Amino acid sequence: MTYEESLTYIHSLLRFGMKPGLARVEALLKRMGNPQKELRFVHVAGTNGKGSVCAMLSEILQCAGYKTGLTISPYITDFCERMQVNSTPISHEELARQVERLKPLIEEISREGEPVTEFEAVTALAFRWFSEQGCDVVVLETGLGGRFDATNVIETPLCSVITSIGLDHTDILGDTYRQIAFEKCGIIKPDGVTVSYPVQEEEALAEIMRTAAMRRNTLRMGNVGALEGMNMTVEGSDVIYGRLPLHIPLAGAHQHFNAVTAVEAAWALRSAGLAIEDVHIQAGIARTKWPARLEIISRNPFVLLDGAHNPDGMRALVRTLKETLPGRKIFAVTGMLRDKAYKEAAAVLAPILEKAVCVAVDNPRALSGEALAGELERHGVQALAAKDLEEAISLAIKDVGEDGVLLVCGSLYLAGPARKQLLALKEKN
CATH class of the missing domain: 3.90.190.20 (Mur ligase, C-terminal domain)
Structure with missing residues (x-):
């Protein structure tokens, strides 16, 4: 199978399933040997800022010496951007090889019941590739929503992150902040740690707090009052969060809040036993590049x-x-x-x-x-x-x-x- 043939096959799959749920992707992963169970995750959902926060966390983890997987959706210029190891996308040849291995399983499941969707197939493929690459941690961005998102097959992650909640995909997720937050908070698993973007709409925050409490999660939120020295240009910003100086190369005040979210998530990972020092956080955020964000x-x-x-x-x-x-x-x-x-x-x-x-x-x-x-x-x-x-x-x-x-x-x-x-x-x- 060539790269072009692999893309044609992936895009031939349904965009959404006939019924919401995780049964299809769970069945596919089971036949693959459940590669996701061999990995540790930071799981990220939200309306805006997911990509930026994921990029920052990926760089922080790499600076701390961890081999880091990253998923993004959608891609900007090349489909292979959707899955990366240490900021390097999967090669065209490797993607084609993985699709060729996956195709018989997808078709087997599709014959037995409801067809596997494109996002489910890509998610399963990414899990197997990350496992085979020996990733220490995977920064996992949801596609749409959270509760029924294919990425939500994972068990309790090292950390769940909820970025800024806004009104988007209202035809699928609901037309209020509370309804959308409810769907995004579907990624919060029992007995975990959740980090929230520090400036949420009141009803979205109430839902985040409710879900975290119900699932016995420690909830961390950044303190915007601890942000100082916001020297901002179209090139980025220099701020101090608490006593931690940060250079944020992504422009906009919203990126200050995304950086705070990434810092809080990194501190949560440190509490979970990862060897992440403040110098790794500073270096990781400073070298973050994210196309098409100003x-x-x-x-x-x-x-x-x-x-x-x-x-x-x-x-x-x-x-x-x-x-x-x-x-x-x-x-x-x-x-x-x-x-x-x-x-x-x-x-x-x-x-x-x-x-x-x-x-x-x-x-x-x-x-x-x-x-x-x-x-x-x-x-x-x-x-x-x-x-x-x-x-x-x-x-x-x-x-x-x-x-x-x-x-x-x-x-x-x-x-x-x-x-x-x-x-x-x-x-x-």
Whole structure:
């Protein structure tokens, strides 16, 4: 099986199961010898900030000398980013080999009952690869929700982490903070330790506290009052948390809170017996890189790429741009999914924009460029639709000039293809 054939096979599987639950992935893992039982995990769920917190924790663990597995969802530019060991994605050849081994088991289970989904197959594959690689710890990011997420087959992890809870995937997870928090808190296992993002909506926090107490978990939350010296630029921030100086190379005040979450999780892991010193925490956070999180692609013209794709994420993006690039004219290339809260996201984004070029992202759930342009125009933004991403970037970049900023945002499904095109354009120039 070639890499291309392996991807075609993976993408041919159902996106979601007919019935929610873990029975399919449990059956698949049982036939694989339950590789997840040979691993130790940090399990991370939440609406926003999961990727950043996972990246920080992965780097911290590596700095402490642990061979570290990492899962992310979705990927930005290459499918193999979804599973990494010590920040190196699985190779195309190894992914193809693993899919070829897994395919007969998937088809066997599918013949016997309900078909295995894409995410279940990828999760099972990752567990076996991490086990074969001899990972000491795996930082495991959920895909959607938590309670019925395929990653939730694991037993009590070293630490469960709940990042910022927001209103996203409301058609599946519920339309209140409490309902969504209930689904995310499904990862909290009995007699464990849970770390929460330090600034949660009141009803989300109440659900986190309730679940942690019910499952006899120690609950750790960062103290935002202990954050000092927040020197913030679009390059990142220098802060002190308690007495611990931190350089955070990811921009935005929300990244201060993500870093606090990572620090508290690292301290929880230390209490669990891992040899993590404060110097490892400082070094790990300082070297964290995370594509498409206010990533500076170019400085002339100034180009920023961000994967914000829901109203809470968009609010964090807008707040950061106002604080770090005051007075700069912002021109956007943007595309969104029609099943997201795109009207609210557009309303949040519109006030900072000089002009926008809208495009449909490469996804069956894409909102048309014309519909998004119309939504932004309702909020007073000069907006037009482009036929494709290449045209959108070409049209927008003409207006940026020396003092402007080109912002590409709206969806992670836009961020990946845009990153490739922007880097190629930078190389050519």
